[in-house]
Amino acid sequence: MCDYKNIMEDMVEQVYDKIKDQLDCCQCQCCRNDIIAYALNQLPPHYVVSHEGKLYAKMYLMKEQHSMDITSALTKGAMLVREHPRH
Numbered sequence: 567m568c569d570y571k572n573i574m575e576d577m578v579e580q581v582y583d584k585i586k587d588q589l590d591c592c593q594c595q596c597c598r599n600d601i602i603a604y605a606l607n608q609l610p611p612h613y614v615v616s617h618e619g620k621l622y623a624k625m626y627l628m629k630e631q632h633s634m635d636i637t638s639a640l641t642k643g644a645m646l647v648r649e650h651p652r653h
């Protein structure tokens with residue numbers, strides 16, 4: 567199967583799951599999606615063809631600057647959601 571995919575979505579979800587306990591924010595599905603959507607709007611999309619996705623994501627996140635960018639976008643999103651929870 568050859569399909570394209572924005573792997574930034576997977577990476578943001580991965581980082582979210584790693585740091586969600588430090589975000590000090592509601593972790594229900596709705597708030598989680600709000601935070602992730604906010605972060606994704608801050609970050610550049612990264613499209614790859616799906617079979618390359620896993621490897622590419624691994625390499626991308628190995629760069630500390632990249633994980634830091636994602637972490638800070640998620641942190642900002644969490645701050646906004648904490649102030650205006652939608653649930």
Ligand SMILES: [Zn+2]
Pocket residue numbers: 592593594595596597598651653
């Ligand atoms: Zn919530």
